[in-house]
Amino acid sequence: MSNPNFIDYVKFCSRSGNGGAGSIHMRREKHVPKGGPDGGNGGRGGHIILKGNKQLWTLLHLKYKKHVIAEDGKPGEGGNRSGAEGQDVILEVPLGTVAKDADTGEIRHEITEDGQEVILTRGGRGGLGNSNFKTPTNQTPRYAQPGEDNIEEWIILELKLLADVGLVGFPNAGKSTLLSVVSAAKPEIADYAFTTLTPNLGVIPYRDHRSFVMADIPGIIEGAAEGKGLGIRFLRHIERNSILLFIIPADAKDIRKEYEILLNELKKYNPELLDKNRLLAITKADLLDEELMAEMKKEVPAELPSIFISSLTQFNTDKLKDMIWQSLHA
Template sequence: MADSNFIDYVKFCSRSGAGGSGSVHFRREKHVPKGGPDGGDGGRGGNIILRGNAQHWTLLHLKYKKHVIAEAGKGGEGGRRKGADGKDIILEVPLGTVAKDAETMEVRCEITEDGQEVVLTRGGRGGLGNDHFKSATNQAPHYAQPGEEGIEEWIILELKLLADVGLVGFPNAGKSTLLSSISAAKPEIGDYPFTTLVPNLGVVGYRDDKSFVMADIPGIIEGAAEGRGLGIRFLRHIERNSILLFMVPADADNIKKEYEILLNELKKYNPELLDKNRLLAISKADMLDEELMTEMKKELPENVPTLFISSVSQYNLDKLKDMIWQEINS
């Protein structure tokens, strides 16, 4: 899918339907000259509803919906007939979508399951017909309730990818190459910064027909949390990953320092990300011999499981999948 087709942020005006007015009506039949009030209630205004759909992975289909407007409810009628409810508008969104109030940035809801439905903007209630207002002292009320107004508000939808493993690393760390080597995903690969401009998801097959989902997040650079490079646009996708696989290439000037810079960027963006289980893969290890690997191990960061890998030669990729599976299920 083309890079421009990955949309993970949309803003639109959500307007629910107004409720229908209650009816002022009196029963009139040939032999019942004073039948009393029988005005029906107005119908409910249409809601704006979000529904999770596992077949969607982007918000592209909502990109050009600047206004989403639901139907108003119909007015009540005589004979205590209730007006028809306004038709609801259902917006299908990918799993991992977060809805926020555009003014306060308050999180309204999160869609995480297929088929999950949440009323985003509730329609106005229908007004009561004059039948509800009769009493011993007022047996012929000539008034009814108007319908409640609908709600108009600006909503932001943000997508945070749902994946078991998130790949974290500087541009050119080999993340896309790894994803293409162990899954059916086909991300763009090139030897220049920011080859990956959108997150890519891949399903990685494991033993006994098991599998897990890996997300290739566009490369982070130092200062990303302050908006440098691709900024924080893609850091939110890391929030929903079960574990984080840090990748540093074997030809880096200082592997430990690069790892700490990546860790610091995540900490500045959201300190809770440091609570996730972490693994470190030293990529492009096909250019190293056993003696050099042994020397480099002395300089690697402590307290994080580390493995030398090569996506090109498939070196240690099965062992990497074992480590990931163990961390996911620990």
């Protein structure tokens, strides 16, 4: 599911509709010269609404929408007729979308379910017509409420991929190769850093027609939490994953050190990531014999479930899926 059109960040101006003004009107009919006030209420201004759509997986369709404007409510009319409500604008977004206030960074909404709707920017209320202000001492009020003003604000939408397993590793560690072997995903694979520039999603088939979703996140480098390399651009995608599967190649100089660097970057970005279940897959095991594997196993932190795999020969890939499934359902 890699695509140069993958967009996971958009910023736009969201403007709801003004509320319609209440009507100042007196009932005047034949034989009813003093019918009293009958001004109707103004209509509500249109909302800007976010709606979850499981068929979407990118914010590309919103990339060039710099201004989203809802319709104003219509004013009330005589005969106690209320003005029409302004038309809402519904923005469909992928599951995992987070809406933030662009000025404060405050998280306003999170869309996690198909069909979920939330009001992003609320339309102004319609004003009350003069018929609402009639009292025993004021039978003919000649005033009404104006409509409430609209709201104009800058909004940021960020997409955090919803996946069961997130692959965490340095560039060129074999994450994309593993995903291509265990799923039908076809990520770009080459022998240089940052081949993966957009997250890839793959559905991994498991026993008895079951499955889980794996996300290949672009490689992390030391200092990523401070913005080095691809920086924090993709670290947010890891936040939604149930399990973090660390990928370290067998030809790494120091497996434990690489794991600790990766762990430290996640901790600096968001300490809560360390609460997730963690697994370690040591790739390129086809380069090793059993004796060397036993020696390298000693370098792995004892508390971390680990396995040697080879995407090339598919050595232990089924056992890896078993480990993941057990961890997901522990």
